[in-house]
Amino acid sequence: MAKETVLEMKNITKTFPGVKALDKVNFSLKKGEVHALLGENGAGKSTLMKVLNGIHQRDEGEIIVKGESVKFENTKEAQNAGLAIIHQELELIPYLNVAENIFLGREDRNGIFINYQKLYQKTSEVLDMLGVDIDPKAKIKDLNIGSQQMVEIAKAVSQNADILVMDEPTSSLTNQEIDILFELIERLKQQEIAIVYISHRLEEVFEICDRVTVLRDGQFVDEVETSATNEDQLIKMMVGRTIEDRFPKMNFSPTEEILKVENLTVPKEIKNASFSLKKGEILGIAGLMGSGRTELAKAIFGVFKEKSGNIYFKGKKIEINSPADAINTGIYYLSEDRKEEGLVLGLSVANNISISVLKSMLKANTFINKSAETDLAEKYIEDLKIKTPSEKQLVKNLSGGNQQKVVISKLLSTKPEIVIFDEPTRGIDVGAKREIYNLMQELINEGVAVILISSELPEVLNLSNRVIVMHEKEIMGELDAAVADQESVMKLATGRRN
Amino acid sequence: MNNENNTSKKNFLEIINKFKTGIGLLILVIVLSFLSPYFLTIPNVLNIIRQVSIIAIVSFGMTMVILTGGIDLSVGSMLAFSGAITAGMMVNSGLNVFLAILIGLAAGTALGFFNGLAVAKAKLPAFIVTLAMMTIARGFTLIYTDGRPISGFNETFRFFGAGYLGRIPIPVVIMFIFLIIIYILLKKTPLGRYIYAIGGNETATKLSGINTDKIKIAVYALNGFLASVSGIILTSRLNSAQPMSGEGYELDAIAAVVLGGTSLSGGSGTVIGTIVGALIIAVLNNGLNLLNVSSFYQLVAKGAVILLAVFLDRKSQQ
Numbered sequence: 103m104a105k106e107t108v109l110e111m112k113n114i115t116k117t118f119p120g121v122k123a124l125d126k127v128n129f130s131l132k133k134g135e136v137h138a139l140l141g142e143n144g145a146g147k148s149t150l151m152k153v154l155n156g157i158h159q160r161d162e163g164e165i166i167v168k169g170e171s172v173k174f175e176n177t178k179e180a181q182n183a184g185l186a187i188i189h190q191e192l193e194l195i196p197y198l199n200v201a202e203n204i205f206l207g208r209e210d211r212n213g214i215f216i217n218y219q220k221l222y223q224k225t226s227e228v229l230d231m232l233g234v235d236i237d238p239k240a241k242i243k244d245l246n247i248g249s250q251q252m253v254e255i256a257k258a259v260s261q262n263a264d265i266l267v268m269d270e271p272t273s274s275l276t277n278q279e280i281d282i283l284f285e286l287i288e289r290l291k292q293q294e295i296a297i298v299y300i301s302h303r304l305e306e307v308f309e310i311c312d313r314v315t316v317l318r319d320g321q322f323v324d325e326v327e328t329s330a331t332n333e334d335q336l337i338k339m340m341v342g343r344t345i346e347d348r349f350p351k352m353n354f355s356p357t358e359e360i361l362k363v364e365n366l367t368v369p370k371e372i373k374n375a376s377f378s379l380k381k382g383e384i385l386g387i388a389g390l391m392g393s394g395r396t397e398l399a400k401a402i403f404g405v406f407k408e409k410s411g412n413i414y415f416k417g418k419k420i421e422i423n424s425p426a427d428a429i430n431t432g433i434y435y436l437s438e439d440r441k442e443e444g445l446v447l448g449l450s451v452a453n454n455i456s457i458s459v460l461k462s463m464l465k466a467n468t469f470i471n472k473s474a475e476t477d478l479a480e481k482y483i484e485d486l487k488i489k490t491p492s493e494k495q496l497v498k499n500l501s502g503g504n505q506q507k508v509v510i511s512k513l514l515s516t517k518p519e520i521v522i523f524d525e526p527t528r529g530i531d532v533g534a535k536r537e538i539y540n541l542m543q544e545l546i547n548e549g550v551a552v553i554l555i556s557s558e559l560p561e562v563l564n565l566s567n568r569v570i571v572m573h574e575k576e577i578m579g580e581l582d583a584a585v586a587d588q589e590s591v592m593k594l595a596t597g598r599r600n
Numbered sequence: 601m602n603n604e605n606n607t608s609k610k611n612f613l614e615i616i617n618k619f620k621t622g623i624g625l626l627i628l629v630i631v632l633s634f635l636s637p638y639f640l641t642i643p644n645v646l647n648i649i650r651q652v653s654i655i656a657i658v659s660f661g662m663t664m665v666i667l668t669g670g671i672d673l674s675v676g677s678m679l680a681f682s683g684a685i686t687a688g689m690m691v692n693s694g695l696n697v698f699l700a701i702l703i704g705l706a707a708g709t710a711l712g713f714f715n716g717l718a719v720a721k722a723k724l725p726a727f728i729v730t731l732a733m734m735t736i737a738r739g740f741t742l743i744y745t746d747g748r749p750i751s752g753f754n755e756t757f758r759f760f761g762a763g764y765l766g767r768i769p770i771p772v773v774i775m776f777i778f779l780i781i782i783y784i785l786l787k788k789t790p791l792g793r794y795i796y797a798i799g800g801n802e803t804a805t806k807l808s809g810i811n812t813d814k815i816k817i818a819v820y821a822l823n824g825f826l827a828s829v830s831g832i833i834l835t836s837r838l839n840s841a842q843p844m845s846g847e848g849y850e851l852d853a854i855a856a857v858v859l860g861g862t863s864l865s866g867g868s869g870t871v872i873g874t875i876v877g878a879l880i881i882a883v884l885n886n887g888l889n890l891l892n893v894s895s896f897y898q899l900v901a902k903g904a905v906i907l908l909a910v911f912l913d914r915k916s917q918q
Contacts, residue, residue: 442803445801446804457810516809
């Protein structure tokens with residue numbers, strides 16, 4: 103028997119000043135189904151979900167939830183109709199415990215007091231039903247991100263949500279946590295809960311999704327059964343052209359050593375890290391979340407005050423005590439978190455691109471040379487094909503991929519000799535990823551040395567010539583990327599030396 | 601066609617939104633000029649601007665501090681301290697006027713510098729640091745003056761508070777000079793850009809190679825300096841350094857900044873907005889005085905206007 107349709111969005115159109123964000127988009131969802139919503143950044147996925155959830159109001163079209171035509175004015179109304187969104191940024195209160203978070207605002211009471219006995223009992227019931235092993239009394243701040251996400255899902259289920267929207271749920275999870283999440287999704291399906299699954303990782307779509315809807319530039323492209331399609335076909339639908347491979351064939355030309363790190367130690371962050379880096383090569387750093395990859399990069403970039411060990415740049419010992427020191431030396435670090443650490447969202451594209459080199463374009467040694475600043479921004483907007491109405495646009499109005507290009511422009515403007523990319527393609531679309539890979543090739547062609555940190559093993563293995571693997575704040579070993587495979591990397595990453 | 605109409609309507613709304621504080625001031629002025637025939641006369645207008653000048657100079661510094669995402673509650677105390685030091689240097693130590701002013705300015709700037717150091721280097725919350733400084737600087741002032749006003753200045757010193765350039769009071773001239781300097785500093789120099797960037801995202805600014813600690817220390821020190829300028833003008837105008845002068849100025853300055861549209865979380869706002877905000881408060885006070893409204897009611901009116909303005913600002917951003 104065919105499953106009942108619980109959600110139907112028809113001909114949804116939404117226009118923002120200057121952009122048609124959604125143009126007659128269709129989407130439908132059945133009971134107990136996991137339905138992937140795919141598309142590049144700016145394709146309209148988030149907007150569609152915001153329209154569904156009552157954050158934005160549609161201009162045209164119809165939404166039918168469980169047979170009833172609806173128009174939610176706010177998220178509260180959507181929630182009452184059984185809809186819940188699990189956001190990328192989790193919305194839990196860190197200093198309250200699991201039970202308090204799940205039933206926040208809906209606590210059972212004894213008079214004016216919270217009935218904690220009942221609260222914990224009900225929480226255990228929900229967690230058991232989902233097969234999640236978390237202590238109801240644990241504080242949220244003490245849980246890892248994967249567990250926090252489980253709590254968020256439990257909260258939605260406890261509110262009788264039967265339509266869940268998961269927005270990039272795996273973007274900050276370890277592989278192990280992802281497996282647990284997928285088991286949970288299977289159980290949710292058995293309970294007839296319908297799930298909209300938004301992700302950039304195509305492997306996941308094939309692993310857990312039943313159907314796929316693809317959007318491109320705010321338009322509905324197609325809806326297909328997962329079993330009747332493949333990765334290449336989906337990529338083609340998303341970008342409107344075929345991408346032969348996910349990764350380009352890189353040409354490395356390592357020459358002399360530019361950086362040498364000896365016994366670099368940062369209390370609680372890094373233990374005795376030693377490695378060297380050559381011009382014209384890409385050195386990959388792999389490791390599980392929390393293994394110290396980012397901290398190693400930040401230690402080289404001068405973020406930590408307390409540290410020991412030696413850093414040599416072109417054979418000369420150097421002291422780097424601040425990011426300013428590092429940038430002056432010729433080292434630039436691209437943060438894994440572009441919103442929190444990469445961009446000033448309230449400033450314009452031009453102001454973000456120029457910030458690191460502002461002092462080199464002054465008039466009368468005092469005033470910012472506006473025309474030089476505009477020229478710089480225009481150059482990079484053209485070179486990196488940043489999609490923005492003008493250089494005056496505020497960065498917060500750009501899509502993720504374009505924001506990333508702004509950060510990269512800022513980095514390039516300093517003409518660095520060593521670039522550390524930390525998760526450069528996280529949360530950005532296939533097309534923009536490819537452009538960033540090509541840019542790395544250009545950088546090493548010019549003799550720049552590149553360090554690439556990534557959670558995606560295929561990315562590290564295909565783009566680097568050497569890979570160092572970290573485990574619990576230590577470098578476990580080094581592999582030749584040409585012969586290494588995911589298995590050998592994972593072995594080191596989980597702490598087993600060969 | 602329809603689309604074009606929409607765009608032009610939208611542009612119109614955007615312009616209204618941009619100048620809403622100014623428009624608010626204009627409406628206030630028009631209403632008051634009908635209610636009181638004396639309101640829009642040259643002596644009264646000059647009177648208002650002179651009244652506003654002292655608090656405005658303090659507000660300029662406050663604008664920069666708030667733009668970085670900070671706050672400074674100690675401006676009133678720093679103002680009193682520098683006024684007292686300047687007065688004491690002239691009256692008790694017999695120093696030359698300009699040397700005394702220089703020492704007074706240095707004293708206030710040093711206190712601001714200390715605020716900056718505690719906020720930037722020791723990573724203490726600005727609210728706490730400047731709350732402590734508010735008490736400490738007031739204590740210093742009372743210790744230095746022994747709790748008594750210092751007075752008896754020569755004509756040269758009186759000029760800064762009571763003098764005129766043509767018909768324009770000197771405090772107003774000084775205010776305009778600082779308005780222009782701070783405007784240019786914020787709009788045209790790297791320091792200004794970094795101030796906005798720190799308020800927008802301090803971590804990203806630091807990782808872009810900017811010494812954010814240095815910028816923050818500079819901003820708090822500059823704020824101490826501007827509070828000192830106000831303190832010296834006030835001392836000169838009153839012909840007396842009062843140990844308790846400047847009490848409550850921090851709230852008036854914050855009110856002017858917020859009325860002027862600067863975000864309390866930092867990153868956006870202008871010093872032009874601040875001067876308009878300060879003028880709204882001053883015009884309101886003056887108008888209510890002219891209308892013989894009791895000062896008790898004036899306090900209520902001032903608070904209500906601040907609430908209304910912030911409410912409208914929040915609405916227009918949605």
